[in-house]
Amino acid sequence: MSCIIAPSVLAADFSNLTAAVADINDSGAEWIHLDVMDGKFVPNLTFGPKMVADLRPHTSSVLDVHLMVYQPEDLIDEFARAGADYITFHVEAVVHSHRILQFIRNLGKKTGISIVPSTPVVMIEELLPLVDLVLVMTVNPGFGGQDLIPACLEKVKKLVLFREKKGLSFLISVDGGINEATAAGARDAGVDVLVAGSAFFNARDKKALVSQLKGE
Numbered sequence: 533m534s535c536i537i538a539p540s541v542l543a544a545d546f547s548n549l550t551a552a553v554a555d556i557n558d559s560g561a562e563w564i565h566l567d568v569m570d571g572k573f574v575p576n577l578t579f580g581p582k583m584v585a586d587l588r589p590h591t592s593s594v595l596d597v598h599l600m601v602y603q604p605e606d607l608i609d610e611f612a613r614a615g616a617d618y619i620t621f622h623v624e625a626v627v628h629s630h631r632i633l634q635f636i637r638n639l640g641k642k643t644g645i646s647i648v649p650s651t652p653v654v655m656i657e658e659l660l661p662l663v664d665l666v667l668v669m670t671v672n673p674g675f676g677g678q679d680l681i682p683a684c685l686e687k688v689k690k691l692v693l694f695r696e697k698k699g700l701s702f703l704i705s706v707d708g709g710i711n712e713a714t715a716a717g718a719r720d721a722g723v724d725v726l727v728a729g730s731a732f733f734n735a736r737d738k739k740a741l742v743s744q745l746k747g748e
Contacts, residue, residue: 534746534747534748535715535718535719535724535725535726535745535746535747536562536563536703536724536725536726537560537561537562537563537725537726537728537732537742537745537746538561538563538565538594538596538705538725538726538727538728539555539556539559539561539563539564539565539727539728539729539732539733540565540566540676540707540727540728540729540732541553541564541565541566541567541729542565542567542578542676542729543676543677543730543732543733543734544733545733546579549586549587550587550590552733553587553590553591554590555733555738556591556593556732556738557590557591557592557593558738558739559732559738559739559741559742560739560742560743561593561732561738561742562593562594563593563594563595563596563725564587564591564593564595565596565598565707565727565729566579566583566587566595566596566597566598566616567598567600567673568580568597568599568600568601568607568611569600569601569673569674570601572601572602573600573601573602573622573624573625574600574673574674575674575675576674576675580607580610581607581610581611581613581614582614584597584611584614584615584616585613585614585615587615588614588615594617594618595616595617595618596616596617596618596620596644596705596725596727597611597618597619598620598644598646598667598707599611599619599620599621599622599625600622600625600646600674601625602625603625603626604621604625604626604632605626605631605632605635608621608632608635608636608639609639612636612639612640612641616641617641617642618641618642618643618644618664618665619636619641619642619643619644620643620644620645620646620665620667621644621645621646622645622646622647622648623646623647623651623655623656623659624647624648624651629645629659630658630659630662633645633659633662633663634662637662642665643662643664643665644663644664644665644666644667644705645659645663645665645666645667646666646667646668646669646707647666647667647668647669647687648669648672648673649669649670649671649672649681649683649684652687653687653690653691653694657694660691660694660695660698660700660702661700664702664703665703665704665705666691666702666703666704666705667705667706667707668684668687668688668691668704668706668707669684669706669707669708670684670685670706670707670709670710670718671707671708671709673707673708676729676730677729678708678709679709680708680709680710680714680718681708681709682717684708685706685717685718685721688704688706688718688721688722688723689722691704691722692704692721692722703724703725704722704723704724704725705723705724705725705726705727706718706723706725706726706727707727708727710726710727710728710729710731710745711728711730711731712731712741712744712745715728715744715745715747716747719747726745728741728745731745
């Protein structure tokens with residue numbers, strides 16, 4: 533099975549996001565990745581639930597909301613009502629991850645957890661039976677256009693082995709520095725979802741790029 537491609541609108545022109553979504557719709561990418569930043573957990577600010585609600589009518593793609601915020605539990609209900617399909621939060625930003633995963637699931641949404649480059653996989657093993665998606669950050673989050681940290685792909689391999697050993701079915705996603713040069717290494721490590729921001733929106737032929745990222 534080829535990878536799912538999830539362009540990140542963080543790299544899009546915020547003054548014309550409907551056009552950005554149209555580009556994603558036309559490219560063959562299956563998901564749209566939405567980075568929500570609070571300026572505290574990560575050093576940047578982006579957008580809130582209204583942005584997701586405004587984009588929802590313009591696409592049938594999966595909306596993959598990535599909460600890079602402290603106290604994500606305060607926002608989950610709003611993003612669920614806005615039309616998010618997956619809601620992912622950072623284990624580093626919370627204490628009661630198990631409770632938050634239950635909350636997301638009870639809202640009828642897919643559950644996701646994310647880890648930054650300094651967090652080892654062992655820190656989330658107890659949560660893996662409860663999640664639909666694990667997002668491995670392959671850069672230090674907060675800004676687009678960074679280079680992938682190769683060592684982070686070792687976490688993907690560990691997650692693949694754990695998933696097989698335990699008979700689980702969560703998806704493994706990577707976010708940060710994914711482009712034509714790095715996608716093959718990520719695929720070889722075993723990822724299911726490739727988040728691409730700058731590479732996608734800077735590409736002249738976005739459909740060709742999506743095929744290349746998939747390894748087709």
